[in-house]
Amino acid sequence: MLRILNLEAGYGALRVLKGLSLHVSEGEAVALIGANGAGKTTLLKTVAGILRPRCGTILLDKQPIQIKPAERIVRMGCALVPEGRHVFSTLTVRENLILGAYSRWSRKNRKDIDEVLEEVYSLFGILRERHAQLAGTLSGGQQQMLAIGRALMSRPRLLIMDEPSLGVAPLVVKDIFNTISILKNKGLTILLVEQNARAALAVADRGYVIETGQIVLEGTSRELADNPEVQRAYLGKEYQRIDE
Amino acid sequence: MNNCLLDIRDVSRSFGGVHAVRAVYSSVTEGMIKAVIGPNGAGKTTLFNLIAGTLAPHSGQVHFRGRPITGCKSHTIAGLGIARTFQTTKLFGHMTVLENVMVGRHPRTRAGFLAGMLNLPWTWREEREIRSRAMALLEEFDLAVIAEERACNLSFGQQRMVEFARALATEPALLLLDEPAAGLNIYETKALSERILKIRDRGVTCLVVEHDMSLVMNISDEVLVLDQGQKIAEGPPRAIQRNPDVIRIYLGEDHAANSES
Amino acid sequence: MDQSSQIVQYILSGLSNGAIYALIGFGFAIIYNATGIINFAQGEFLIVGAMTAVSLARVVPLPVAIALAVLITALLGGLVELIFIRRVREASVLRLIVITIGISIVMREAMLHIWDEKVRALPFFTGTDVSTISILGAHISPQALWVLGVCAVIVTGLTLFYRYTLMGRAMRACADDRMAARLCGINARWMVTLSFMLSAGIGAMAGCVISPLTQTQYDMGAPLAIKGFTVAILGGLGNSFAAVAAGLLLGLLEAFTVSQFASAYKEAVSIVVLLLILVFRPSGLFTRSDIGNLRAH
């Protein structure tokens, strides 16, 4: 469904992505893990059309999208939940969700949008309770749910999430990951970027490890979870499991 | 500790409702390299900004060489001997590499507006000294060949080094390095760690925020771990690597359990 | 006329002037919120609107002329954005300031050459320049009531637009978080163009309603813009009710100063107010701190 080939991107003199390739198939949940500064967020911004790549190809349903603006990519069924949530803090929860469906807004879609809104509300009960509250006054976890809900409002076929556990209390992280597996079981294709490797690999089918702008490892979730290289990436060279 | 250079006492700072840094205590001993680690959003950069005076803490105090510097403007703090580099390098892009480093001499020189306008003879001497000191630093950093290049034309790694040299030009007692290895390749990172060790050897204490764990574990004498604004652990790198709380925030519950078993 | 009715007189004229300042202030706030730019050409939109209406009123009935003038000015506003602003979106503030100033001067000089230096005015919407309505012993022109009425309608309309229409919500979303708005499929660039059109249109409307009272000359834009900006800052750029309150406050303040000092100093009042606010409370007088905090992130 999504295929990235030799992608290079960066900011100014800084080259963040250095020829990165990966793919996500239909119905699959893929985790992308790696330390801070490895280029995860840059990759997602490039895919979503916020950032222009220097070279390389991004195919969504076999169509090149690397030169399309963000607005068009959403319309093509690829929604990004940005890092740090980015909810519209001065708008109410309901308004946030409605704007999520902006790209599909039309009279004949009216009913469908109400349906998705209902789905999102039943997925995140708290959002229904707080629908009239300003999004900026929600807690971090609730904002994360709102950001996911807003992305779902566009009825995406591919949902990309950037660090949904960032700055969220541990208990809520569990909730969010539960929701992600519910979405996956419903058949949604998911690309998940996480620092919290353990949690990410638990919901994903496959995973990639990214280091300084390149994919260094690839495999099923189980393989990666047991790979000592993965642990090294997080805790440094000298780290050895005590039971080894 | 008697030769404590920087003392952070119960410092807190929040943005809106988010506690970026919460009741952190720590101290930096003269002559050491101390690393600050933690996941994204743990409050590391905020802590740096609190020390450097870019932000004022909502509560708590920071002491430098036994003197309180809480609430001081960042240029005053720089004058007292704390220099810093930035997460995204902040060079003066349209100035040359040499000029960038020469600006670093600012707190140690004194020619003012009038002297500058009238080009008084004593300023010539000062100017010569600024130039030669800056040049010496560039030579030390192997940057002398690009001294006349505009900073914005440099590669990313070079910009990092120039920023480094510029910070050192202020003759700091304490150097704050914010993610110095971000965006560098393996060789550059290796050179960087040697550079940091060298700087320490000439008597400049370093406080480093870094994500590259191998770098942190290799060079630091002490590590401070933050998570969600709070201090999780502090100690020598070996101990930090085995600390179950630290493993938990990096690898998740299971691994922590494994390690403890 | 006795003392108390004179005070009523000042209050009424202050209120009608203040309502206009509030409308200009909206114009500033709409563009500022969408782009972070202070549009120094905002005052010129008023004059263009009024001048166009004056010319059109010779051939079509007054309401049609005004409607057309508003439309034309709105299109002009959109054009300004498309031609000048869009290509320098990422430029430094200094460059943007200088560009909008340049636009304002070009517009003013163009008006000088199209409509010459003569002072013109639209006819009074109802009645004539001598008809008055007496309120609490004070006599005011019915046009002043028109001014207040139009201001009220625009404020209500804008509030409803921003709060309840998809377009209005999308514009707010862009102002709040441009990247997130784009991720929702909102074309942020067009929202900016739209906000320029909206702002120019409101400016034109304001220009038309005050034209009968104050008359219109090609170079009246800048002083009006300063007042509008003062109001926008007073109201904290973005809070419509605060802007109305600020506008009325400034109008009243001016009305009473005129009664005390030479009228040449009248303009200095709003500038002094502006400087004082910039120095002591740049976030505005009525800003709610919680909203302010939300905006900061």
Add this chain to the structure above:
Amino acid sequence: MPLRRYAPVMCAAAMVVLIQVALSTTGNPYYMTQITMSAFYAMVVVGLCLLMGYAGQASLGHAGFFAIGGYVSAVLCTVNLLPYRDAAVLSALRSLGLLHIWKDIYGAEILSFVPWAAFVAVLILAAVIALLIGLPVIRLKGHYMAMATLGFGLIVYRIVIGTPLFGQADGISNVPPFPVGFGLQINGRAAFRVENYYIAWAVLLGMMVLSIHLVHSRIGRALRSIHENEEAAHSLGIDTYRYKLATFVLSAVFAAIGGAMMTHYNGSIGPSEATVMKSVRYVVIVAVGGMANLWGAMLMGVVLNFLSLRGVFGTFDDAVFAIILIVIMLYAPDGLLRMPPIHKWKTLLTRRSRE
């Protein structure tokens, strides 16, 4: 090193002489009058260039400082204190030589300040006003700073046009010439044309030399660093606020000097010198010259003002400036006269000397 820095000054001086000789021999000496006036305006531009290009602060009120310079010297030199001649303060001032009696064109006796005293008062007053305005205004950012300085300019205009002391819409005329010493005087009459041409250029080039020194000094480096990245400059111990404020005051003093000299030269000053359009014009010139380019700004200051004073743009005068402004900002924000940066010259020179 100094030689390279002064070479352009020498060139400029040579050009000044060349133009004078050319104009005198070809029998077009009246062009000199406009060039002289352009030089006065260029003084504002040089100061503003330091402020905008090096300290990165936009001021839309510099016509206000020019007007302060002009009006203060005009008032002090023309106000007739004869009726109060016996007041203690005045006799004290007279004994210090700050007051004198002179006859205006109608032959009436006037007791007023000597031009030198007025000039010193201008310098002090401009600096004090700039300091008072700058203290709060320099703290403001971008748009706010622009609006605040615009507001300051408007207030000056309003005061000038509303106060009888300043002659309201008519301005002040009959301002006496300014004997500057060495037998020279600032005087607009045809007989003094060449003399004044050189006086104006000497002062302007003097300001250029001071500015060039400043730009290349420790302070200039600090100013440029502030412009590039304020946070980084701060972290290197640079008190950005103080330096910006000092530059603001300096540029205001330059503007006031231009205003005072212009007033003595023309013998009059009117409120048109204080309009917002004049302030904008100075900004345009700095922008066209290339923001941080002193020579470009000075050259443009002379050329554009000269063309404008000659009436080349006709009724489109203001529009021409505005269009130039927009075009430059859209297409060449670094200015028309982007000279090769100074360090490039340096490499050229050093390379050659090594060979």
